[in-house]
Amino acid sequence: MSKSLNAGTGWLLGAAGVAALASLPFLGNAYLTTIGFTMLIAYILGQSWDWVAGEMGYVNLGHYCFYGIGAYAFAILLVGHWPLWVAIGFAVVVTALAALLISVPLFRLHGDYFAFATLALLPLVEVLAYNLTPITNGADGIVLPVAQVLQPAYLIALGVCVLTFVVTLRINASRFGYALKSIRNDEQVAETVGVRIAPVKRSVLMLSAAFGAAAGAVQAWQMSYIDPATVFGLNVALVPVAMVLFAGSGLRWGPLVGVLVLATLQQWLLVSVKGFQATLYGLIVLLIGRFMPGGFLRARWVQNVPLLRALAREHHEYMGESDTGTPAAAPAHDLPLPRHRNLGGAPLIQLEQVRMQFGGNVAVNDVSLRIQPGEIVGLIGPNGSGKTTLFNCISRVYTPTAGRVLFAGQDLKHCSRDQIARLGVGRTYQIPRPFGDLTVQENIAIPLMFNDQPLSPRDAMREARAFIEYAELGHRLRERADSLSVQEKKALEFARALACKPRLLLVDEVASGLTPAEVQRFVEHIRHVRDRYGMTVIWVEHIFSALEKVVDRVIALEQGSLIADGPLAEVVRNERVLSTYLGSAAPTEKAGGQGC
Amino acid sequence: MEVLLQVLIGGILLGGLYALVAFGLSLIYGVVRILNFAHGTLLAVSGVLASLAYSGWQMHPVLIVALLAPLLFVCAYGYYHVLLRPLARRSHFEATVGTVLVTVGTLMILSDLTAVAAGATQRNIPLRLEALEFGDIVVSTTQLLILLGIAVLTVVMHLILKRTWFGRAVRAVTQDPVGAQICGVQSTRMKALTFAFGSATVAIAAVLYVLSFPVDPYMGFGLTVKAFTIIVVGGVGNLPGALLAGIFLGVAEGLTGLYWKPEWAPALSVILMLLMLVAYPKGVGAKT
Numbered sequence: 001m002s003k004s005l006n007a008g009t010g011w012l013l014g015a016a017g018v019a020a021l022a023s024l025p026f027l028g029n030a031y032l033t034t035i036g037f038t039m040l041i042a043y044i045l046g047q048s049w050d051w052v053a054g055e056m057g058y059v060n061l062g063h064y065c066f067y068g069i070g071a072y073a074f075a076i077l078l079v080g081h082w083p084l085w086v087a088i089g090f091a092v093v094v095t096a097l098a099a100l101l102i103s104v105p106l107f108r109l110h111g112d113y114f115a116f117a118t119l120a121l122l123p124l125v126e127v128l129a130y131n132l133t134p135i136t137n138g139a140d141g142i143v144l145p146v147a148q149v150l151q152p153a154y155l156i157a158l159g160v161c162v163l164t165f166v167v168t169l170r171i172n173a174s175r176f177g178y179a180l181k182s183i184r185n186d187e188q189v190a191e192t193v194g195v196r197i198a199p200v201k202r203s204v205l206m207l208s209a210a211f212g213a214a215a216g217a218v219q220a221w222q223m224s225y226i227d228p229a230t231v232f233g234l235n236v237a238l239v240p241v242a243m244v245l246f247a248g249s250g251l252r253w254g255p256l257v258g259v260l261v262l263a264t265l266q267q268w269l270l271v272s273v274k275g276f277q278a279t280l281y282g283l284i285v286l287l288i289g290r291f292m293p294g295g296f297l298r299a300r301w302v303q304n305v306p307l308l309r310a311l312a313r314e315h316h317e318y319m320g321e322s323d324t325g326t327p328a329a330a331p332a333h334d335l336p337l338p339r340h341r342n343l344g345g346a347p348l349i350q351l352e353q354v355r356m357q358f359g360g361n362v363a364v365n366d367v368s369l370r371i372q373p374g375e376i377v378g379l380i381g382p383n384g385s386g387k388t389t390l391f392n393c394i395s396r397v398y399t400p401t402a403g404r405v406l407f408a409g410q411d412l413k414h415c416s417r418d419q420i421a422r423l424g425v426g427r428t429y430q431i432p433r434p435f436g437d438l439t440v441q442e443n444i445a446i447p448l449m450f451n452d453q454p455l456s457p458r459d460a461m462r463e464a465r466a467f468i469e470y471a472e473l474g475h476r477l478r479e480r481a482d483s484l485s486v487q488e489k490k491a492l493e494f495a496r497a498l499a500c501k502p503r504l505l506l507v508d509e510v511a512s513g514l515t516p517a518e519v520q521r522f523v524e525h526i527r528h529v530r531d532r533y534g535m536t537v538i539w540v541e542h543i544f545s546a547l548e549k550v551v552d553r554v555i556a557l558e559q560g561s562l563i564a565d566g567p568l569a570e571v572v573r574n575e576r577v578l579s580t581y582l583g584s585a586a587p588t589e590k591a592g593g594q595g596c
Numbered sequence: 597m598e599v600l601l602q603v604l605i606g607g608i609l610l611g612g613l614y615a616l617v618a619f620g621l622s623l624i625y626g627v628v629r630i631l632n633f634a635h636g637t638l639l640a641v642s643g644v645l646a647s648l649a650y651s652g653w654q655m656h657p658v659l660i661v662a663l664l665a666p667l668l669f670v671c672a673y674g675y676y677h678v679l680l681r682p683l684a685r686r687s688h689f690e691a692t693v694g695t696v697l698v699t700v701g702t703l704m705i706l707s708d709l710t711a712v713a714a715g716a717t718q719r720n721i722p723l724r725l726e727a728l729e730f731g732d733i734v735v736s737t738t739q740l741l742i743l744l745g746i747a748v749l750t751v752v753m754h755l756i757l758k759r760t761w762f763g764r765a766v767r768a769v770t771q772d773p774v775g776a777q778i779c780g781v782q783s784t785r786m787k788a789l790t791f792a793f794g795s796a797t798v799a800i801a802a803v804l805y806v807l808s809f810p811v812d813p814y815m816g817f818g819l820t821v822k823a824f825t826i827i828v829v830g831g832v833g834n835l836p837g838a839l840l841a842g843i844f845l846g847v848a849e850g851l852t853g854l855y856w857k858p859e860w861a862p863a864l865s866v867i868l869m870l871l872m873l874v875a876y877p878k879g880v881g882a883k884t
Contacts, residue, residue, distance in 0.1 A: 059693055105874040111688075112631050113828075115696055117873060119633070120821045124866035131859050184689075234817055238700055245693055276712065282704030289697025290679050293690040 021158055025151040033154055037222060039263045040157040041215045045240035047164045047255040048211035051171060051204055053241075054250030057184030060205070061238070062118035063212055065125045068231035070095045070213025071220035072129065075142040078221070088156075088217045095213030096206045103202045110187075122232055129228035141227025144220065153222040160214050167207070168252070175449045175457060180204060182446050185435035191417035192395050192427055193500055194450035239266075242285045248295025253311040257297065335470055336463050337501055340534030342374035346409055348536045349394065349504055354403035356389050356560075363389040365560035366403065373503070376530055376537045378547040378568065381557035382580055387540045388430055390557070391506045395427050396420050407504065422452050426502030430509045430540075432489035434496070436482035440473050441465070443481050443492055447499040464499065470525075471495035487518060494522065498529065505529065507539045511546055519546050526550055544572065556580075603850040609739055609808060611846020612746035615839045616801035617819055618826035619753055620794035626770035626833040627790040630680060633699040634706060636823060637816025638795060641710045642668065642802035644811055647719040657721060657803050664799035672795030675702075676788045703817060710813035718810035721803075742804050749800060754835055766790055770833045818862055825869035828876075 025033045049063040070091040077087035102121065109117055129136045136142070171177040179200040182190035190197055220226050230236070240259075247258030262284070269280055296302065297312040347370035356364035364386045371377055379387050392398040394405055396417045405412045412420055426447075435443050444464035448455050455463060468474055471491040476484060481492060490510050497505060507526065511519040527550050529535045541547050547554065547568060554571045556564040564574045571577055621635045642664055649655045649663075679702075683694040727736045757763035768776035769786050777783050805811060826845060830837030845868065849861040 053693070057689055059689075059696065061696065105870045109873055112625075112629070112692060113873070115692060116631050116824055117870065119696075120824070120866045120869060123818060123821060124863055127860070127863040127866075131857070131863075234700075234704075238697070241693075242697060245697065249689075249693070276708065278708035279705050279712075282701040282708065284701070285697050285704065286679070286701025289694045289699075289701060290683070293683070293686060293694030293697065 018158070018162055022155065025154045030150060033150055035263070035267055037150070037154045037157055038267075039259055040154070040161045041219050042240050042243060042263055043256060043259045044157070044160055044164050044211055044215040046244040046259055047168055048208040048215075049241055050244050050249055050255050051168070051180070051208050054244070054254070055171065055177065055180040055184065056201065056204055058201075059115040060118045060208070061115050061241070062121035062125075063208065063241070064232065064237035065121050066095050066099065066209040066212030067216035067219075068125060068129070068228075069098055070216030071226050071231045072136060072142070072216075073213070074217035075144055075220050075226055076135065078144055079142060084221070088214065091213045091217040092210045095216075096210045099206045099209030100202065103205050106205075107198070107201050122234060122237055126228050126232040129232060136228075139227065141225060141230075144224040146224060149221055149224070153218055157215075157218045157222075160211070160218065164211055165256075167211075172252070173457060175454065176200065176203075178442070178446050178449055178457060181438055181442070182435055185437060186433055188397060188417070189429070189433050189435070190446075192397065192421050193447040193496065194418050194421040195446070196416070196418045196450075238285055239281065242288050245293055245295060246288045248297035248312065251295065251297055251312065251314060253313075254295055254297055257311055258295070335466055335498065335529075335533070337498070337529075337533045337535075339532070340373065340503055342372070342534050342536075347371055347406075348373040348375075348408055349538075350404075350406040351390075351394075352404040352406070354390070354393055354405060355401045356386070356393055356398055357401040362560050364393060364400070367557070367560070367562050368403075369555060369562065369565065371504075371536060371538065373536050374530060374534055375553070376526060376539065376551050378551040378554040379538055379540045379557065380542070380544075380547070380554055380571075380577075384559075385557040385580075386560040387557055388508055389560075391427060391508055391538075391540070394420075394504075394506060395425055418450070421447075421500055421502075422450070424501070424503035425506065426497040426500035426504070427506035428490075428493045428497045428508050428510055432486070432493040434481035434484070434489055434492050437480060439478050440468060440476050440481055440484070440492060441478065443496055444468055444499045447496060447501075451501055467495045467499050470498070472521075487514060490514065494525065503534075503536060505535050505537045507537060507541075509540055509542070511541055511543055519543060522546070523549050544568070599854065603854045604847060605735065605739065607847035607850030608843050609742060609746075609846070610849065611843035612743065612839070613801060613805050613809070613842075614819070614822050614826055614846055615842025616746060616749060616797065616804065618823040618830070618838045618842060619750075619835060620797040620801070621820070621823045622794075622827045622830075622832055622835070622838055623766060623797075624791055624794040625827065627766055628676075628680075628787045630695050630791075631699070631824070632791075632794075633696065633817070633820055634703040635795075635798065635816075636819030636821075637703045637706050637813075638668070638798045639802045639805065639819055640811050640813055640816035641706050642799055643806040644710055644714050644719055644813060646803045647721050647806050647811070648714060650721045650723075651719075657723065657807060661800050661803045664803070665796045668799050669792045669796040673788055673792035676791040680791070681784065681788070707813045707816065714813070716813055718812045719806065720808075720810040721806045723807055738807055742808055745800075745804050749797075750835060750839055753797070757835065762789070762793075767833065821869070822865045825865045825872070828869055829872050 021036065024036050045063065045067060049060060052058050052060045052063075073094040074087045074091040077090050078084070082090070106114060106117055130138055171180070179190070179195050179197070182193070182195050183197050183200065187197055216231065220231075223230075243258040243262045244255045245258070246262055248254030265284075269277070273280060292299070297308065302308045302312050350370045352368050353366045354364055354368070355362070355366050367390065379390070381387050389398065393400045394412075396412065396415065407420070407423055407425065410423070415423065435446065438446075441461055441464050444467045445457065445460035448460035448463050449457060465474075465477070468477060471494065473488060473491055473495070476488060481489070484492060494507070494510050497507070511522045514522070523546050526537055526539060530537055539547065539551065551568060553566055554564070554568045555562060556571055556574070556577045558576065558580045563576045563580070564571045617636060617639055621632060624630060624632055624635070646657070646660045646664065649660050650657065679698050680695060683691045683698070686694060723738060728740070729735075757767060765776065765781045765786055768779065768781055769783060769790075773783055802811075822845060826838050826841040829844070830839075830841035845865055848868070849864055852858070852861045852864055
């Protein structure tokens, strides 16, 4: 009850705030209205930038290009006597298409390279604006028809601004938002739990570009004059970015607070300081970068200030709210997984002469094997023998140099990682790779949202609880995954692989480094998911006592080649296996003495 | 034909200078893993300083380098310790945006202060030696000296990287920071030293640059873009690759000016970089 009341109050407060803002231009103070207008534009730019940066983790330093392209597209149409709305719509569409085009090269890059390439777009677009004189009028810029448009421009900007905020809320409550967050944390893992990342990356850039363009168009209308330096200048381009970072990128209220504080400061500086404007901007940008790139709202002292604490909440804290109470009704050993009946017959996974070569190094050497549905197979071999690489070949983290991988009779050659995940291959990583800045619950919910039968975030969160109880992580439900201990991370890793609802589960040394009791739990879990849900399991492990309890057979690799395949008791007596593991006096040339 | 040759020589000269700018940036990026957006601006500002020193106090260009290089070394060393090193402790995202903001802020401050103090006009060092004539082709001795300077500097940098302890450490950290650290390379010290060293090389590049081309306080970022293009094309930490890529870019810009329009030349590097990034997202000659 109180929750819905709170939500209602929130909407009421919001509506009242918007109404108050909307009345500003009618108070007759043009100066205040202009300042308000500047802030609205800055918020649209900053927040739309943050969809790509704060949500997805890609630092797009060329966001201002979209603003400039939008401004130019708008101005050109308006000068050509097109109606206002057509001009704005044109600006938005053209810019989104430009973003689509530029996303092709840009998203081949990551991290610093992406940041740099996007920043380099600014001078490029500026050169275009200067030189495409027939379209852009070059250095002279474009003068729009003179008209007093501050009031309508302000109102349009306010509308776009509200829309920006609503879109932000929608993104964060949607599967799209979780796709962004998983990309931010670990793209490869996102793909192996079923997220198709390429269209997500493309669409978020286009969305961000569209809003940037709207801001540019409205601003151009209000200024009634644009030239290359004002819309593409490096000096102005980073101001909205700095504003967002100053308060807290990725927070619901971060961009808004940052814009309010810094835009006010900026106005004050404009009025009270003469000269050295760029130096002051630069200094502000520099100090923000040096002391608060994570945003001041994330500082510890903020938690002691009630008002600020409310503004400093992460998006997922709001998500958790909608899922209170309703403890998992099902017993802990009942997982919402499909049950596969395995009637034998065709193998579930079949490798034919799979070869993985890195330069001259053959990591997997023409391995062929077939695994029947419902089998539990142990994969053994000393360090560096190619076990994990073999997993990577199956889940397409690597593309095999040669050979075929068949899953349920289907050649995986042309499947992407996310398709393979949705076909039913779940995996863990040897070194756990949870989505660090998301909660345990969200970590499990993400694969549930991107399965063959995708769940809404709300349902996924509810269903995730069963997996979390199963992994005995119930008490850490709302904790960030990077705050877990190593054991807990391994349990989470395993639970997340189960949440992919796989038919084939690839388990990579999930038990190593654990206590005997913990190892025993994994053994039971692996047996349980096979017996009850008909999962097929390949388990890479060095702990033979654990394998012995559960595997049907064992495959041994050495230097990428398959050297033994059979029941564990037989394989451990195999001479080559013995010599590989223990370096016995047997006349084998390669004696790598890796203990187990 | 003579025009073409002149343009080629000019392009090689310009490209060599781009490569010098790229050397420093490449070393810094390889070791410190920081994209220093202010690198080109540092050259522009140093160039303005050098030109002032030449016209104001009639200092010899070599003397200017001798004074400027240690100055930049010390300033960059301090700059790294005060402004950049503390960011390394933060999360990846925060460290990235933090270094971007710090270096871009520096860029804005440097440009603005220089423009206010020395004017936003273009400056150079009008050192004109006797020209050499080969038939119809006139080659200025200054240009030849600059080319010589570029060549010598490349060889010296190469030798430093290959033969000295410092150079080996730089290469080791570029290839594998953790491995280098295990082998006793103190990574923090190395990062600060490399940052300072890479910035000091800008002094030499700056003086050579103003000897043949004008500089102004706001041209720096364009240079950074070019230097980065060169790194992408030539490979991080690969000096010969950078030199070739630089000359390629310089000549391509010259030819653009000759056969098309000079005002499109600045766009060339960005387009080239984007194309290269599409074709080889990890760099063409990525090695040390």
